[in-house]
Amino acid sequence: MRGRDGMLPLIVREIAPQTPSIVSIRLEDPAGAPLPAWEAGAHIDVQLVTRHERQYSLCGDPADASGYRIAVLREELSRGASHYIHSFLRVGARVYVRSPRNMFPLADARSYLLLAGGIGITPMLAMARELAARNADWRLLYLVRTRNDVAFAEELAGFGERVQVHVSGESSRIDIAEVLGSLAAGTDVYACGPARLVDALEERAALLPRGSALHVERFEPALRQFRPNVPFTLVCAASDVTVEVPAESSMLHALGGAGIELPASCLRGVCGSCAVPLLEGQAEHRDSLGADDASGIVYPCVSRALGPTLVIDA
Secondary structure, three states: OOOOOOOEEEEEEEEEEEEOOEEEEEEEOOOOOOOOOOOOOOEEEEEOOOOOEEEEEOOOOOOOOOOEEEEEEOOOOOOOHHHHHHHOOOOOOEEEEOOOEOOOOOOOOOEEEEEEEHHHHHHHHHHHHHHHHHOOOEEEEEEEOOHHHOOOHHHHHOOHHHEEEEEHHHOOOOOHHHHHHOOOOOEEEEEEEOHHHHHHHHHOHHHOOOOOOEEEEEOOOOOOOOOOOOOEEEEEOOOOEEEEEOOOOOHHHHHHHOOOOOOOOOOOOOOOOOOEEEEEOOEEOOOOOOOOHHHOEEOOOOOEEOOOEEEEOO
16 A cells, blocks of 8 residues: 555546446546646546555646546456445545656657547547647547447547547447558557457557557556566665565565665556666566666566566666
8 A cells, every 4th residue: 555645635526427337537626726737648646545546547638737537437347446436436525646647648740540449538538639739630549339338429529520439339340450551651559448459459560551650558467478486686776775586576565675665556567657767687577568678667566587686776
């Protein structure tokens, strides 16, 4: 359980149903003070009164400093937060929020395809607003099973023909290969949604035209195979502390036991909050954020050493 140092105490001002299984929530400062700025693609860590802490994409208007808006899917296999929000959270309740972080920023491109599946529409709403404000060349493809699954329907309708909703229950599943192969050169694809969608896009990324790139955000870790855990030594250069990481412990847990506390939230290599600079050694990067040794970053909640020692800036 993480503490609340540095977190913003915010008030729930609005809870609005978007679909039978998705609600949007507007959070504001109790005194009406402006909130820290953010850009499309950013998310916030939200800690509830239950001390559950989860990451949610900001789906409001980046130009609106008076509040943050998130959306939460009711999950059948909830780890606690989704169930609490849908069943017990009420307008007027207080929650605690860490300032926005952006692991999914918009890069400059000739044109953009925003591809959302289900609750993955959340970061795409903010991206659509930002791209519209830039007068950029963009379109959004939203994949749902039924019409009832379309969240933020009125807002999306306001973008006109730039938004296409594909309802698989009324036709068939979309052909990802055909979508990617039909793009104009220089079109960057930004995608967020279920693992099956993101996996399909990454498997077919070679079909992207010249000058295009695929950018994805995952809700769940990518399924990959890694070597068995073995012990290794972790040298913390900034604190001049050496920590032994046993096979049954994560780097993050071993660091905490040595008195070195790092920010951490998802504990699954998805949110990026525990990132720490990697100074020496070769890491086995088990995160789903695309870190490698060239990036100079390691996520100690999941990743490990490939050799006997890692040196980090902690």
